[in-house]
Amino acid sequence: MKLAFSTAFLVAFFARSTASAAVRRDIFDPPILSPGSGTVWMVKTTQNVSWDTSNPPEPITDRNHSSIRLTKGGRQLPLVLADQFDILLGSIEVEVPWVTEGDDYSIILFGDSGNWGETFSIKGGPTY
Template sequence: MMFTTAYTTFFCFVALLCAFAQLASAVPVQGKRDVFDPPILYPHAGTVWKKGQRHNVTWDISQAPKQITNRIGEIRLSQVNQSIFPVILATGFDILDSRIEVEVPWVQTGHEYTLVLFGDSGNSGPAFTIEGPSIFDDDV
């Protein structure tokens, strides 16, 4: 019986500590946050890419804060109005480089696409299209 009471007391104590830790983590951090979400400049609205070509994706870093939490970037391709970004075009670059060369992937045509730049934050660029032969064409 004493063994059960000791375990119960111990687990109640641990649960109480966890509750205090959770409350402490919910306290807002004072000071200015350094979230940086640079706008994508290229591709811009109306741009047409061809499958297999290489392009420089560019973004504006002129408003970058002095301190950035995460400078490691990633660019993903997504269809417009989709909540998942399945195609990674580039990863592991410094978002302060302001550009990265990517190869246009073989994706379905007839859709509008957008790029999402991840790093300190994630932001999507304007809609553009990708053209090229279908994987079902005879001459591919």
């Protein structure tokens, strides 16, 4: 009986120690507002990417380590449209790169995690 109590005490102690050692992660995954479905961007123009900042966690540990990437057909392209900005800005202007025309582009907003926007079109680039 004494051994069972000691074992239970040790298990509870280590479980509590492990739980208290866990670091709270403040994940902020704000919804992308624009570009949205039906949006058309032209290559080599300046466009606005915006996201909803109305419900951020408190606190955000590294809010200036955000990035916006472009995807095509569900694949991330090696293009960084914006980098190292404050996630609480809610919007940022980007230059549309010289890419092939298509109706299957989307934006990924990286703050604490990746957040994919709706599919939109880019026109004015080369066609294949």
